[in-house]
Amino acid sequence: MKQKVNPYEVEGKIDYDKLIKEFGVKKITPEVLSEIQKITGELHPYLKREIFFAYRDLKKVLDEYKKGNKFFLYTGCGPSGPIHLGHISTWRFTKWLQEKFDVELWFQFTDDEKFLYKNMSYDEIQKWTYENMLDVIALGFDPKKTHFLIDTKHAGIIYPEAIKVAKKITFSSIKAAFGFTDSNNIGSIFYTAMQTVPVFLPNILRNENRPCLIPLGIDQDVHFRLSRDVVEKLGHEKPAIIHSKFMVPLTGTEGKMSSSNPGSAILMTDSPSEVKRKINKYAFSGGRDTVEEHRKLGGNVDVDVACQWLKYFEFDDEKLKKIYEDYSSGKLLSGEVKKILIDKINDFLAVHQKKRREAVKLIDKFIYKV
Ligand code: TYM
Numbered sequence: 001m002k003q004k005v006n007p008y009e010v011e012g013k014i015d016y017d018k019l020i021k022e023f024g025v026k027k028i029t030p031e032v033l034s035e036i037q038k039i040t041g042e043l044h045p046y047l048k049r050e051i052f053f054a055y056r057d058l059k060k061v062l063d064e065y066k067k068g069n070k071f072f073l074y075t076g077c078g079p080s081g082p083i084h085l086g087h088i089s090t091w092r093f094t095k096w097l098q099e100k101f102d103v104e105l106w107f108q109f110t111d112d113e114k115f116l117y118k119n120m121s122y123d124e125i126q127k128w129t130y131e132n133m134l135d136v137i138a139l140g141f142d143p144k145k146t147h148f149l150i151d152t153k154h155a156g157i158i159y160p161e162a163i164k165v166a167k168k169i170t171f172s173s174i175k176a177a178f179g180f181t182d183s184n185n186i187g188s189i190f191y192t193a194m195q196t197v198p199v200f201l202p203n204i205l206r207n208e209n210r211p212c213l214i215p216l217g218i219d220q221d222v223h224f225r226l227s228r229d230v231v232e233k234l235g236h237e238k239p240a241i242i243h244s245k246f247m248v249p250l251t252g253t254e255g256k257m258s259s260s261n262p263g264s265a266i267l268m269t270d271s272p273s274e275v276k277r278k279i280n281k282y283a284f285s286g287g288r289d290t291v292e293e294h295r296k297l298g299g300n301v302d303v304d305v306a307c308q309w310l311k312y313f314e315f316d317d318e319k320l321k322k323i324y325e326d327y328s329s330g331k332l333l334s335g336e337v338k339k340i341l342i343d344k345i346n347d348f349l350a351v352h353q354k355k356r357r358e359a360v361k362l363i364d365k366f367i368y369k370v
Contacts, residue, residue, distance in 0.1 A: 287334035
């Protein structure tokens, strides 16, 4: 299947080097990693493992930071269904950035976007907004330094800025970027303006001039490709971006994990037995047809979803290396790697689900007070 990457469709086996060229972003090099490490002291496994692999203007933001001008982080969630492990890979890394750089995070919940794009009622979207906020809080962001913006609730502060952005983006550039036709609703045409505003809104609210760094999955880059120049024309700095690859679906290494395809995703609310069932049933295996063959020829870690997912959950480099070696040599069988993954994910989810229950009481602390 031909590769397709935009906020509304991710298809095919993604060639990330090709994307780097197509999108005009830069690859994260060892030099960039060492620049980060000089400040943070260590590197997050997602950086070492090239899960976060590309950037725009990152060096500028690091230079400013070293001069004492701290950036703020901006990222977001489109609330139209349950949160899965793919979403949180981006946010776990965001949390690490918040901690290591000691910076504020502005987190946008785009309930307007999902209402406009999905065949769902306004009330359903509000329910998912609430549920998704619980998952974000459960990841442990600092409530004093994290501000939730909900598009319909914070419209009073977002909208006056969104119209300034919208006035500078033509319908033809939106059409070209998203492949819109005459049958798209007019709200969806406007939406990119809403996603652009948090790039500079904190500076307006605080009367400051801080750089903005956006951690995101690379599908979201399109919005900012359209609006980075616009932001500058409005007198604000272009945002820096750090891009993540996609966590692959359970069923194979094409496309991305997504809530709309139940066999493809593990949800944050899945029970231990559900996690076990899904992985055993759906996780695409890089193993051989028979145990004898597997022992002789070994498995293929590159297509084995359990091996690929362990990159997100086994943070000990040595342990991960050993699993990869043993699987490649045939010493470890597919079922055994799946078992390692099931245990890792269930340990992670047990903590997450406890924090998620506690998050109910914390929501108010996170929602930005106008
Ligand atoms: P949404 O809700 O589709 O996704 C939220 C974030 O999760 C990333 N993501 C993934 N990352 C890795 N593997 C996957 N399988 C996977 N699936 C989703 C997305 O790239 C995204 O970073 N319009 C946005 C919400 C938004 C936003 C932002 C996102 C508003 N402002 C600024 C990033 C930055 C949306 O619907 O995201």
